[in-house]
Amino acid sequence: MAEHAPEHESADKSLVEKITDKIHGHDSSSSDSDDDKPSSIDAFKSKVFRLFGREKPIHHVLGAGKPADIFLWRNKKISAGVLGGATAMWVLFELLEYHLITLVCHISILSLAVLFLWSNASTFINKSPPEIPVVTLPEKFVLEFASALRYEINRALAVLREIASGRDLKKFLGVIAGLWLLSIVGNWCNFVTLFYIVFVLLHTVPVIYEKYEDKIDSFGEKATIEIKKQYAVFDEKVLKKVLSRIPKGALKKKD
Secondary structure (H helix, E strand, O other), X not given: OOOHHHHHHHHHHHHHHHHHHHHHHHHHHHHHHHHHHHHHHHHHHXXXXXXXXXXXXXXXXXXXXXXXXXXXXXXXXXXXXXXHHHHHHHHHHHHOOOOHHHHHHHHHHHHHHHHHHHHHHOOOOOOOOOOOOOOOOOHHHHHHHHHHHHHHHHHHHHHHHHHHOOOOHHHHHHHHHHHHHHHHHHHHOOHHHHHHHXXXXXXXXXXXXXXXHHHHHHHHHHHHHHHHHHHHHHHHHHHHHHHHHOOOOOOOOOO
16 A cells, blocks of 8 residues: 555646646747737738828828927917917918018018117116027028928929829829819919918818828728729720820831
């Protein structure tokens, strides 16, 4: 009996070890599956349709700086102040028919007159003269702005050159349609009104899109699929027939 006792104890120990190994194996597999969940969620998010193929939040698309905060109304007082100032300028130029040069001259005359009178009257009223700050444009800021403007102009010229070369028919038709719509809008309003409309859209469309992002992206996906279908039909029935009639290359000389 004493000889069989160690055998029972070893058998019990081996059984307990097998059970614990199974439990630990199940825990590790479950933890691995839990670790895989975030990656699967990230993969799912990356496959979600976004307008214009963007992969970053709308705040990063707008530059992720102070202009983006203003357009997305992160600080409502600042955003409302900027929009109110733009509205006041539009009312001055459009409704009251005030001109930009006239406005700048009148503001300059008023400011210079007040500062001049204040500086000369300070000796009579026993008050210190106004401290007029020295305003200078830093050279680094001007060079950076000029460099960024030059880069954008060169990129726009490169895009126009690529479109004019006839390599991408879809892009060519899109640009022609956009310019045509812009010419129609230009007949309805002048540059100041168009600039104000764009400014108001920048203060309203991004914040609405950020609030209803999923719904708008879902609708945009359906609209994109439908547009692709219609373009495929148009390409098959019209464009290919037109392009087939256009001679490619120079005509061969007659012998």
